[in-house]
Amino acid sequence: xxxxxxxxxxxxxxxxxxxxxxxxxxxxxxxxxxxxxxxxxxxxxxxxxxxxxxxxxxxxxxxxxxxxxxxxxxxxxxxxxxxxxxxxxxxxxxxxxxxxxxxxxxxxxxxxxxxxxxxxxxxxxxxxxxxxxxxxxxxxxxxxxxxxxxxxxxxxxxxxxxxxxxxxxxxxxxxxxxxxxxxxxxxxxxxxxxxxxxxxxxxxxxxxxxxxxxxxxxxxxxxxxxxxxxxxxxxxxxxxxxxxxxxxxxxxxxxxxxxxxxxxxxxxxxxxxxxxxxxxxxxxxxxxxxxxxxxxxxxxxxxxxxxxxxxxxxxxxxxxxxxxxxxxxxxxxxxxxxxxxxxxxxxxxxxxxxxxxxxxxxxxxxxxxxxxxxxxxxxxxxxxxxxxxxxxxxxxxxxxxxxxxxxxxxxxxxxxxxxxxxxxxxxxxxxxxxxxxxxxxxxxxxxxxxxxxxxxxxxxxxxxxxxxxxxxxxxxxxxxxxxxxxxxxxxxxxxxxxxxxxxxxxxxxxxxxxxxxxxxxxxxxxxxxxxxxxxxxxxxxxxxxxxxxxxxxxxxxxxxxxxxxxxxxxxxxxxxxxxxxxxxxxxxxxxxxxxxxxxxxxxxxxxxxxxxxxxxxxxxxxxxxxxxxxxxxxxxxxxxxxxxxxxxxxxxxxxxxxxxxxxxxxxxxxxxxxxxxxxxxxxxxxxxxxxxxxxxxxxxxxxxxxxxxxxxxxxxxxxxxxxxxxxxxxxxxxxxxxxxxxxxxxxxxxxxxxxxxxxxxxxxxxxxxxxxxxxxxxxxxxxxxxxxxxxxxxxxxxxxxxxxxxxxxxxxxxxxxx
Numbered sequence: 001x002x003x004x005x006x007x008x009x010x011x012x013x014x015x016x017x018x019x020x021x022x023x024x025x026x027x028x029x030x031x032x033x034x035x036x037x038x039x040x041x042x043x044x045x046x047x048x049x050x051x052x053x054x055x056x057x058x059x060x061x062x063x064x065x066x067x068x069x070x071x072x073x074x075x076x077x078x079x080x081x082x083x084x085x086x087x088x089x090x091x092x093x094x095x096x097x098x099x100x101x102x103x104x105x106x107x108x109x110x111x112x113x114x115x116x117x118x119x120x121x122x123x124x125x126x127x128x129x130x131x132x133x134x135x136x137x138x139x140x141x142x143x144x145x146x147x148x149x150x151x152x153x154x155x156x157x158x159x160x161x162x163x164x165x166x167x168x169x170x171x172x173x174x175x176x177x178x179x180x181x182x183x184x185x186x187x188x189x190x191x192x193x194x195x196x197x198x199x200x201x202x203x204x205x206x207x208x209x210x211x212x213x214x215x216x217x218x219x220x221x222x223x224x225x226x227x228x229x230x231x232x233x234x235x236x237x238x239x240x241x242x243x244x245x246x247x248x249x250x251x252x253x254x255x256x257x258x259x260x261x262x263x264x265x266x267x268x269x270x271x272x273x274x275x276x277x278x279x280x281x282x283x284x285x286x287x288x289x290x291x292x293x294x295x296x297x298x299x300x301x302x303x304x305x306x307x308x309x310x311x312x313x314x315x316x317x318x319x320x321x322x323x324x325x326x327x328x329x330x331x332x333x334x335x336x337x338x339x340x341x342x343x344x345x346x347x348x349x350x351x352x353x354x355x356x357x358x359x360x361x362x363x364x365x366x367x368x369x370x371x372x373x374x375x376x377x378x379x380x381x382x383x384x385x386x387x388x389x390x391x392x393x394x395x396x397x398x399x400x401x402x403x404x405x406x407x408x409x410x411x412x413x414x415x416x417x418x419x420x421x422x423x424x425x426x427x428x429x430x431x432x433x434x435x436x437x438x439x440x441x442x443x444x445x446x447x448x449x450x451x452x453x454x455x456x457x458x459x460x461x462x463x464x465x466x467x468x469x470x471x472x473x474x475x476x477x478x479x480x481x482x483x484x485x486x487x488x489x490x491x492x493x494x495x496x497x498x499x500x501x502x503x504x505x506x507x508x509x510x511x512x513x514x515x516x517x518x519x520x521x522x523x524x525x526x527x528x529x530x531x532x533x534x535x536x537x538x539x540x541x542x543x544x545x546x547x548x549x550x551x552x553x554x555x556x557x558x559x560x561x562x563x564x565x566x567x568x569x570x571x572x573x574x575x576x577x578x579x580x581x582x583x584x585x586x587x588x589x590x591x592x593x594x595x596x597x598x599x600x601x602x603x604x605x606x607x608x609x610x611x612x613x614x615x616x617x618x619x620x621x622x623x624x625x626x627x628x629x630x631x632x633x634x635x636x637x638x639x640x641x642x643x644x645x646x647x648x649x650x651x652x653x654x655x656x657x658x659x660x661x662x663x664x665x666x667x668x669x670x671x672x673x674x675x676x677x678x679x680x681x682x683x684x685x686x687x688x689x690x691x692x693x694x695x696x697x698x699x700x701x702x703x704x705x706x707x708x709x710x711x712x713x714x715x716x717x718x719x720x721x722x723x724x725x726x727x728x729x730x731x732x733x734x735x736x737x738x739x740x741x742x743x744x745x746x747x748x749x750x751x752x753x754x755x756x757x758x759x760x761x762x763x764x765x766x767x768x769x770x771x772x773x774x775x776x777x778x779x780x781x782x783x784x785x786x787x788x789x790x791x792x793x794x795x796x797x798x799x800x801x802x803x804x805x806x807x808x809x810x811x812x813x814x815x816x817x818x
Contacts, residue, residue: 065586075125077404077583080411082129086136087419091235095765102141106134140419143239144768150193151234152221152244153775154785159185161214162196163261164207166272168303171292174199176303177252178242182212182259193219193243200248207254209272210261215251219244221772224742226640227612227647228761229565231494238769239420271373275299278374278528285524285534286541293322293544294537298521300324300376309548315561316554317484317502318509321547324375325430326384331518332371333388336364361395368392379418380426386410387434404438404583407431425494429487432578436486437479439582480506489574489599493566496646500561505554509547516543562646567606573599611695611746612644615761617717617735620697622678623648625690630654630677632685632697656680686711693748693755704732713746713756719778731756739778740764 069075090097113127162179169175176199184192198217207213221244222237237243261269279295283304286294292304302322313319321327337360344356372385387410394406411431414421421427480503492498499505517540524536577595580588611622619637621644622630629650631641641653654677678687683703686696693712698704701724704716708725716724719735733744742761749757762770773779 065588068586069584069588072585073405074583074585077408078129078579079132080408080415081579082132083136083139083412083415083419084422086133086138087140087415087422089133090137090140091420091423093767094763096144096767097137097141099141102134102138106131106138109134136415136419139416143419147239147241148768149195149238149241150191150243151238151769151772152189152193152219153191153772154777155218155220156187156189157216157218157249158187158189159214160196160198160217160219161185161212161255163257163265164209164211164213165195165265165268166209167203167207167276168301170199170303171306174201175203177203177213179213180265195241196244196246197242198246198248200252203252204254207252209276210266210269212255212257213252214255215253216249217246217251218249219246221776224615224770224773225761226614226643227609227743228745228759230643230647230743230761232761232769234772235420235769236424239418275301275374275376278525281528281533282524282537285537286544289548290541290544293548294521294540296322297324297328297517298525299374300378300381309551312548312551312555314497315499315558316505316551317499318505318547318551321509321513323426324378324381324384325426326387326434328375328518329368329371329381329384329388331514332522333364333368333392335519335522336367337361340364358396361392365389365392379421380430382417383410383414383421383427383430386413404435404442407434407438425490428490428494432486432490432575433483435582436482436578440478440482476507476510477503480510486578489566489571489603492563492603493568493571496563496565496643497561498563499558501554501558505550508550508554512543512546512550516540517547560649560651562649562651564604564649565606565608565647567602567604569605570599570602573602607747608648609745609759610689610748611713612647613715613733613738613744613746614640615738615743617715617733617738620678620685620695620715621648622687622689622695623650624654624677624687627651628654630656630687632656632678632680632687654678656685689748691748695746712748713758718783719781720783722781729755731758733758735778736781739776740773742773 109127109131113124113131116124116127118124160179160181161183162181164177164179166178167175168177176197178195178197180195181192196217196219198219200215204213222234222242224234225232237245279299279301282295282298283291285291289306289309292302292306293309296302296305305322310319310322313322340360340363341356344351344354344359350356368385368388372381375381387407390406390410394400394403414427484502484506488498520536520540520543524533524540527533527536573595577592577599580592580595584591608623611620613620614637618633619640620632621636621641624630627650629641629645629648629652631653634655644650645653656678657676657680659679659681676687678685678697680686683699684696684707686694686707688694689712694707694710695713695715696704696707696711697715697717698707699717701716701718701721704714704718704721704724707714708728708730711730713731713733714725716732716734719739721732721734721736724732724734737760738744741763744761745759747757747759748755762773766773777783777785
């Protein structure tokens with residue numbers, strides 16, 4: 001232990017002290033006085049020092065620092081980092097890798113590492129990192145194979161029969177059902193999805209989880225990203241097991257169960273039924289949006305929260321409170337442990353003879369497991385449960401609970417179970433915030449351990465109370481600052497928004513949540529078994545009223561929170577900086593500073609598109625400058641437009657106008673000036689970019705051909721269009737292109753031959769979560785399916801002659817060709 005401390009001190013002093021008294025002789029060299037030298041590249045930063053660090057000394061200090069990091073277990077902390085890197089690389093590959101190359105490369109690297117001499121530490125470290133990356137990729141490959149979700153390829157209406165797994169009562173009055181499909185009819189789907197998520201206007205009053213229903217539904221395949229680089233719904237649906245979404249056209253109607261229910265499904269249905277009962281009871285006690293938020297905090301049901309309140313919490317930076325994660329798990333565990341230890345302390349004889357802290361931790365672990373199940377066991381909740389469970393188990397074995405090692409173990413478990421979560425914002429922001437908090441706590445503990453507590457021991461009771469309250473306030477502030485700084489880059493990259501007032505909003509809201517909302521919610525849930533929950537939930541509801549009021553107040557005063565697109569390279573550099581700052585224990589943590597600087601300088605190093613096209617070919621958005629976004633449809637999809645607005649930092653939407661409204665006949669649309677948005681007639685919409693480029697949307701092939709010689713880009717909402725405008729300047733994007741490759745970003749540039757570059761969201765060959773796209777009619781270049789209308793049955797008084805028979809029901813003429 002003494003050797004480790006000595007090596008660490010020498011290493012840190014070598015880089016920070018530069019003093020002859022601090023460094024060993026071999027790490028320094030004697031130089032003439034600074035005043036007698038000119039043109040020195042290295043100067044001693046210590047006043048009066050006669051020694052300066054040489055290149056040899058720096059290398060020696062680096063070796064000592066690395067040795068200390070190895071002895072302190074930093075290499076173990078890097079295991080989840082390499083596993084996550086391997087999973088990220090796998091999910092971003094252009095094509096699906098086979099098992100043999102992945103396994104073969106891993107075996108080769110493992111063999112080289114095994115036979116490499118121990119003296120080649122640097123090479124062995126690199127090989128170990130590569131091997132762990134391959135293991136992470138194999139975890140991801142295994143999860144992809146294990147999921148194997150059947151995805152619907154094209155829109156279709158069918159008579160669906162299925163078993164209800166869960167119900168979500170939405171704020172707009174509709175009910176969303178997640179169902180296991182047991183059968184389809186009219187038509188029978190040959191490759192029916194095993195699980196779907198459909199909504200209904202109303203449901204039978206006695207419908208519950210586990211019921212079997214039937215009804216006519218319109219099923220839609222999972223959509224891709226709304227723009228290149230955005231959230232991929234197909235990816236999430238594939239790993240969630242959801243093969244299609246849609247809505248009921250008629251029904252649903254209850255039917256008797258026709259097939260036995262598996263044991264796992266019965267348990268899931270039982271848990272879901274308990275969740276719905278608890279949520280209904282909470283809504284009955286509290287009511288209004290407060291009741292919906294209370295249900296979200298206790299059982300994870302968020303669908304009923306009004307969208308205006310959701311948006312207020314997002315803008316104010318407190319929306320993380322709604323998603324059950326580490327905060328809620330920690331508050332539940334802390335409430336249970338604190339209450340039990342207080343109860344045990346009331347019996348001094350028992351408390352003095354038994355490890356009441358371990359008893360409380362064990363019971364808290366059981367309570368956390370129950371909370372995990374009734375909250376829906378979403379991935380974020382599972383990740384938080386694993387993290388808290390490891391910490392509570394550490395307490396049972398008299399080990400430190402809040403350590404980076406425990407965090408690394410929980411990360412390894414999560415990556416092994418659900419590696420696809422690594423590429424999502426929830427995993428990244430959760431572990432970034434936790435790692436930053438644990439690292440900050442460790443640094444504070446180091447500084448605090450060296451300070452004398454004699455002054456605090458002689459304070460009066462009032463001084464102690466003031467000091468403790470001040471410590472709580474400072475602790476909340478530091479926690480908000482540290483977690484906010486650690487997650488800002490990830491939030492900006494994934495959501496293109498930041499919350500400028502999030503620090504102040506969290507400081508105002510978190511005491512209410514930590515002291516009133518969650519403790520009384522836990523108490524109410526426990527008292528529910530005795531029917532004594534009403535008073536507790538009433539207090540919880542009052543706390544939620546305060547929280548909603550504060551979120552609205554801060555939201556109204558928050559400036560525009562859109563930051564535009566963030567460079568992925570900036571995120572990489574900032575992530576490396578976070579890893580170095582939180583995991584290193586020697587002066588190597590200072591190496592994070594240049595990575596922070598580079599990451600901040602590269603935040604805006606990304607080219608912003610000039611336009612976006614939706615994957616269904618119906619919507620185009622064109623950035624016209626000055627924070628304005630012109631669109632070609634008067635009522636666009638709200639989610640898509642908001643996403644595009646944040647990416648382009650557009651505040652104002654310019655809706656389309658009719659050609660007659662601008663006194664421009666359709667024939668003069670190509671000559672329209674920039675700045676007036678899209679001008680439309682029956683089959684054509686066009687807008688001019690400030691650069692002079694004409695962007696057009698054509699509903700028919702004939703309308704598109706009329707602009708081949710004038711437009712820079714033409715979007716044709718027809719999958720049957722082929723080889724259009726080949727000898728013109730126009731770039732043509734057809735509905736078939738969009739069906740195959742997803743939404744598109746448009747870059748107007750003079751570098752290309754046609755003055756425009758098109759970047760699609762997807763590419764071939766498809767990965768498993770996109771293979772269903774090739775089966776759609778549009779992707780195959782076919783027009784929309786139209787079901788033949790049945791001919792009304794008639795009973796004519798006399799047979800209809802062939803001459804008077806309608807053409808659509810006349811039999812085909814008999815061929816005379818032999």
